């Protein structure tokens with residue numbers, strides 16, 4: 001199988017630098033994997049920044065012993081498969097889903113300002129044109145995802161990044177997909193429809209529906225890289241379930257990704273590419289390797 005590769009160097013269009021800020025390893029692929037693969041294939045510079053290593057996530061007994069390092073390695077492999085060569089780890093403790101008992105110093109409890117200042121410095125160093133955070137609901141409401149929303153908003157302000165986008169899912173699409181899939185879904189209460197009433201974003205808020213069907217194979221391989229998140233618990237995990245879908249169903253469920261551009265009024269016709277509406281860069285295309293890699 002041949003995956004779409006990066007555009008061969010020195011094209012006529014100057015490249016943008018897009019930073020995706022995520023809460024836990026595997027969020028980058030589930031919410032934005034196709035968009036990352038598409039931008040990378042189009043020759044743009046893409047960085048993934050993760051707030052936590054996701055060490056409070058569910059997994060099997062073997063991976064649980066050192067889940068943080070395992071998930072960080074999985075993220076590196078997934079990023080590679082998506083064509084993203086720069087991953088930066090902020091290393092805050094994962095809050096876990098239980099809001100009543102957050103871990104000491106957990107990401108969701110850290111004051112926004114110092115974290116935002118850290119991210120802003122990274123944006124300035126990377127000369128980022130575009131930052132992508134999360135919608136105001138924090139997707140399905142995980143405290144770390146809500147914190148990503150707050151930190152990204154503030155960091156974009158401090159760094160003066162031109163365009164701030166927020167990764168989300170079209171709530172109407174998600175509800176319809178869940179109804180269609182109900183007989184086959186793992187019975188995880190997290191995905192019950194009443195919880196989804198206020199999750200992610202309403203269709204009227206969304207500015208971008210990015211088509212990533214062409215990158216579905218890369219997205220699927222990157223999802224496979226997060227093997228620790230396909231196991232554990234009493235019921236089949238969502239990731240394992242998604243990976244069992246035959247390719248046409250996989251493309252139907254995961255072939256689009258949604259974004260809200262902050263400060264832009266949604267119109268009836270949504271943008272189909274992430275950089276629609278992003279001002280073009282001046283000057284010639286930037287040859288590869290001119291930026292010092294950030295993080296590692």
Ligand SMILES: [Zn+2]
Nearest residue numbers: 023024027142
């Ligand atoms: Zn997450």
